[in-house]
Amino acid sequence: MLSFVCRRLFFAVILLFVVSAFTYVIFAALPSDPAALTCGKNCRPEVIAQNRVRLGYDKSIPEQYGNFLKGIVSGRTYGAGEGVHCPAPSLGYSFRKHQCVTDLITRTLPVTASVALGAFVLWMLIGIGLGTMAALKRGRWPDRLATGFSVIGISLPTFFIGLLGIMVFVIWTGLLPFPRYEGITADPAKWFMSLILPWFTLAVVSASSYIRLTRNGILEVMNEEFVRLGLAKGLKRRTLIVKYVMRAALLPIVTIAGLDFAALLGGAVITESVFSLPGMGKLSIMAVNDSDLSILVATTLVAATFIVIANALVDILYGFLDPRVRTY
Amino acid sequence: MNKKVKLLDEGASKTDSPVTGLSPGRLALDRFRRDKVAVWSLYVVCFFVFIAIFAPVLTTLFNISPYTLDRRALNDYGNPLGRFGGVSWNHPLGVEPGTGRDILGRLMYGARVSLLIGFIGTIVTTSVGLTLGMLAGLRKGFVDSLITRLADVTLAFPSLLLIIALNRPLTQRLESIGVPEGNFARMTYIILVLTVFGWVYMARLIRAQVLSLREREFIEAAQSFGASNGHLIFKQLLPNLWAQVIVFATLSLPGYVAVEASLSFLGIGLMAPAASWGIMLGDSVRYYRVDPTYLLIPGVTLMILVMAFNLMGDGLRDAVDPKSDKQQL
Numbered sequence: 264m265l266s267f268v269c270r271r272l273f274f275a276v277i278l279l280f281v282v283s284a285f286t287y288v289i290f291a292a293l294p295s296d297p298a299a300l301t302c303g304k305n306c307r308p309e310v311i312a313q314n315r316v317r318l319g320y321d322k323s324i325p326e327q328y329g330n331f332l333k334g335i336v337s338g339r340t341y342g343a344g345e346g347v348h349c350p351a352p353s354l355g356y357s358f359r360k361h362q363c364v365t366d367l368i369t370r371t372l373p374v375t376a377s378v379a380l381g382a383f384v385l386w387m388l389i390g391i392g393l394g395t396m397a398a399l400k401r402g403r404w405p406d407r408l409a410t411g412f413s414v415i416g417i418s419l420p421t422f423f424i425g426l427l428g429i430m431v432f433v434i435w436t437g438l439l440p441f442p443r444y445e446g447i448t449a450d451p452a453k454w455f456m457s458l459i460l461p462w463f464t465l466a467v468v469s470a471s472s473y474i475r476l477t478r479n480g481i482l483e484v485m486n487e488e489f490v491r492l493g494l495a496k497g498l499k500r501r502t503l504i505v506k507y508v509m510r511a512a513l514l515p516i517v518t519i520a521g522l523d524f525a526a527l528l529g530g531a532v533i534t535e536s537v538f539s540l541p542g543m544g545k546l547s548i549m550a551v552n553d554s555d556l557s558i559l560v561a562t563t564l565v566a567a568t569f570i571v572i573a574n575a576l577v578d579i580l581y582g583f584l585d586p587r588v589r590t591y
Numbered sequence: 592m593n594k595k596v597k598l599l600d601e602g603a604s605k606t607d608s609p610v611t612g613l614s615p616g617r618l619a620l621d622r623f624r625r626d627k628v629a630v631w632s633l634y635v636v637c638f639f640v641f642i643a644i645f646a647p648v649l650t651t652l653f654n655i656s657p658y659t660l661d662r663r664a665l666n667d668y669g670n671p672l673g674r675f676g677g678v679s680w681n682h683p684l685g686v687e688p689g690t691g692r693d694i695l696g697r698l699m700y701g702a703r704v705s706l707l708i709g710f711i712g713t714i715v716t717t718s719v720g721l722t723l724g725m726l727a728g729l730r731k732g733f734v735d736s737l738i739t740r741l742a743d744v745t746l747a748f749p750s751l752l753l754i755i756a757l758n759r760p761l762t763q764r765l766e767s768i769g770v771p772e773g774n775f776a777r778m779t780y781i782i783l784v785l786t787v788f789g790w791v792y793m794a795r796l797i798r799a800q801v802l803s804l805r806e807r808e809f810i811e812a813a814q815s816f817g818a819s820n821g822h823l824i825f826k827q828l829l830p831n832l833w834a835q836v837i838v839f840a841t842l843s844l845p846g847y848v849a850v851e852a853s854l855s856f857l858g859i860g861l862m863a864p865a866a867s868w869g870i871m872l873g874d875s876v877r878y879y880r881v882d883p884t885y886l887l888i889p890g891v892t893l894m895i896l897v898m899a900f901n902l903m904g905d906g907l908r909d910a911v912d913p914k915s916d917k918q919q920l
Contacts, residue, residue, distance in 0.1 A: 282747045289757070418898035420849045422856050423872065423890040430883055529749045533853060537876075544752075548857070551755050559756045566749035574747070 267582050275575035282567045287328045290560050314358065331355070331560075354564070355557035357550075364561040367546060372565075374444060375542035378534065379527040381458055382465035387520060389470035391513065394477025399504070401482065409474050416471030425464040425537035432460065442538045461538045465531060469523060473516065480512035487511070514584060518577045525573030529566020619834070622910040629906020635899035643702040655696040658864055687871070688878040688885060692864075698892055700866035705848045705896065708778065712785040712847040717840045719786055720793025721832075725824065727794065728801025738798075742791045750788040757784070758859045774865045781860055785847055793839060797832060804831055834911040841907055845900035852893055868893045 322330070333339065334353035349356055349363035357364050397409035432439045442460050445453035484490065485508060493503045530544030539545070543562055550558035613621075623629055642649065650656060686693055727738040762780045770776045804810060805828075813827050854860040855869025862870070868889045875886040 278743060278747055281744055285744065285748075289753075414898060414901060415894070418845065418849075418894050418901055420853050420856075420872075420890075420893065420897075422853060423893070426872075426876065426879060426886055427890070430879060430886070434880060526749065530752060532751050532755065533857065536857065547752050548755065551758070554759075559752075563749060563752050563756065566752055567747050570749065571747050 264582070268579050271575055271578050271582070275571050278571050279568060282571065283332070283564055284328060286560055286563050286567065287331060288324060290556050291324045291327060354561035357555055357557050359553045359555045360558075364557055367558065368543065368561060368565055371541060371543045371546045372528075373446070374540055375528060375530055375535070375544065377447065377454070377458060378461050378465065378531055378540060378542060379524060381462040382469070382527065382531075383520070383524045385462050385466035386469040386473060389466060390473025391477050391516070393470070394474040395481060395509070397474065397478045398481035398485075406478075409478070413471040413474040416467050416474075419468070421464060421468050421533045422537050424467055425460070425534060428460045428464055429537075442540070444538075444540045461531075461534050461540060464537070465527070465534050473520070476516050476519065477512065480516060481508055484508050484512040514581075518581055521573050521577045521580075522570070525569040526566075528569045530562060615834075619910040623906055626906040626909065628902050629910070632899040632901075632903035632906065635895065636903055639702050639896050639899075640706060642699050643706045646699040646703055649699055650696045653695070655693040658692065658696075658866075687874070688882050694871075694885070694888055697866040697871060698868070698889060701868040701871065701889070701892075702896075704778075704861060704865070704867040705851060705893070708781060708785075708851040709844045709848040709900075712782050712789070712851075713840050713844045715782060715786045716789040716843070716847075717793055717836060720790040721797055721836060723790060724794035724797025725801055725828065728798040728805065729820075729824070729828075735798075738794065742794060745788060745791050748788070750784075754784045754788070754854065755857065755859055774861045777861055781851060781854060785850065789843070789847075792843070793836075796835065796839060800832055800835065801828060804828060838904060838908045838911055841900065842904035845897040845904075848900070849893070849897055 330339070334349070334355070336352070338348065338350040339353040339356075340348045347356060347363070349365060353363060353365055354368065355364040356362075357367065360367065393409040393412065397406040400406050429441070433441050439459060440456060442457045444457050447454040490503065490508060493507055498507075530542060530547055532544035532548065534540070535542045535544035536548055543565070547559060547562045549555075550562070687697065723738050727735045758780065761783075762776050765776045765779055765783075766772045770779050810823065810827055813823060818827070851860060851867070852869035852872060855867045856873040858873060860869060861867045871889040872886065872893070875882075875889070879886040
């Protein structure tokens with residue numbers, strides 16, 4: 264078991280290196296000149312040259328990547344002499360915003376995390392709840408209702424659900440205020456109110472596929488031998504379903520959920536831009552509009568890191584629970 | 592035992608017509624036909640395909656144009672005159688706020704974009720995924736681990752973020768290497784990134800299938816007769832994979848349609864005056880307080896198309912792979 268965990272973690276670290284190198288090379292190989300983008304349209308060539316040296320874009324790509332990694336470990340000073348110092352872990356310096364990228368990310372990450380966490384709780388409740396109901400009442404109206412909900416939910420694009428939500432609950436009925444994000448420490452009530460719509464938007468989209476997963480998972484487990492055994496030895500239906508069927512059926516679903524949650528932490532790009540939430544997704548979109556490569560490299564990397572870590576954790580957890588999957 | 596066999600024989604001889612075995616494809620087709628939801632979804636899909644193909648003819652026929660600006664349909668603030676976003680005889684589904692372009696016409700032309708990206712995206716990702724998946728499954732060893740690791744790396748990337756970030760530079764790149772400028776290059780870019788991030792799922796499915804199929808007796812038999820790789824792939828493996836490939840492709844197509852709309856909504860992808868449902872939806876964000884119909888019409892149209900594809904795919908899957916219907920509880 265220990266060797267499985269070690270191998271899995273080792274692989275995760277390798278994967279992170281590969282992903283970071285890929286990301287760096289992709290962005291470095293872009294035809295645009297990052298130094299030229301640091302100052303406006305009528306910028307003197309000397310300033311561009313100066314900025315190129317300051318940001319380290321004058322070096323070769325492998326060297327730049329090396330410096331980038333060094334910056335993550337030990338912090339980095341941009342510019343000579345009294346340059347700007349970004350303490351470790353430094354993910355770069357944004358010339359557009361005149362800020363360390365790490366600061367920008369630590370500021371936007373809580374917003375994204377708030378969105379992701381609430382949505383996650385909601386979609387698991389809806390998905391597993393309706394999915395179980397559908398499986399147990401198979402072929403009858405609760406099943407039709409749940410599968411109908413999931414088909415519609417899967418077919419609606421995220422942004423359309425979000426806009427519909429604003430239209431119905433904010434403009435037509437006025438039940439909710441227009442979502443304007445407020446930090447949880449500043450005003451928890453406003454924080455909650457501002458996130459209700461984003462949570463539901465994301466939850467409807469994700470819950471739809473979880474309803475299907477749960478329903479199919481439970482129906483599949485119900486055909487297993489041990490369920491027949493349980494029936495034969497006279498277990499109550501309720502006990503059988505809750506203690507045996509659900510446990511076996513939900514395990515793979517929980518692992519998929521871990522991955523989806525991690526992917527969301529990298530920025531719910533569409534939801535954040537529909538509701539103008541200042542999260543990581545919004546940060547990335549703004550960086551695209553500003554052509555701010557330093558931010559884009561960082562957000563891509565942070566998002567990838569979440570995915571890789573979640574993948575490793577899920578595999579290890581699964582390895583504990585089910586020894587058959589220890590393939591690494 | 593003997594008696595039973597005899598009885599069966601007698602029973603068979605009584606019905607004059609010999610029992611003909613139906614091919615699996617025929618059985619699947621019959622099952623699909625009996626699935627009402629799936630059949631109706633197929634009709635809906637055909638309807639949209641028809642509209643997309645004949646959009647220029649239909650718009651001329653109804654005397655609507657997706658590009659003509661109609662200032663007379665707007666009031667002084669640029670909002671549509673009349674109820675429901677300016678519904679009138681001239682504009683059956685109303686007009687676009689700000690420009691006065693006809694919404695029905697734009698919907699028809701938008702169907703072309705959606706279906707084109709959906710179909711081409713599906714065909715390209717499916718072919719790439721199928722090829723790489725078969726390669727990994729057949730070649731095992733180094734090639735297999737290379738492809739599997741490549742898939743792992745691809746899945747580790749936040750795809751939407753990268754698609755957005757690389758949009759402008761890569762589209763320019765495409766234009767500089769000779770892809771026709773403008774919306775053609777943008778569409779090429781979308782299909783390109785859909786492929787780069789989308790091949791993984793198909794490849795994994797096919798790899799797993801090939802790994803299990805290659806252990807079966809009929810492959811062994813073919814190999815023992817000295818069958819070539821080409822024969823193994825095209826005559827032995829592919830016929831066993833088609834059903835799953837088609838089902839998987841049908842179910843991934845609506846995803847691509849939705850992605851195109853989402854990207855256009857974010858301002859990536861096609862640009863106006865080209866007509867795309869995503870562009871309309873993205874544009875409608877500025878007007879939905881005064882003109883909610885402009886948001887609802889393309890949104891609901893998109894939903895209907897995506898839903899039809901999803902339901903059709905579900906029906907196809909059930910038809911190809913009918914799960915055992917027994918249930919104990």
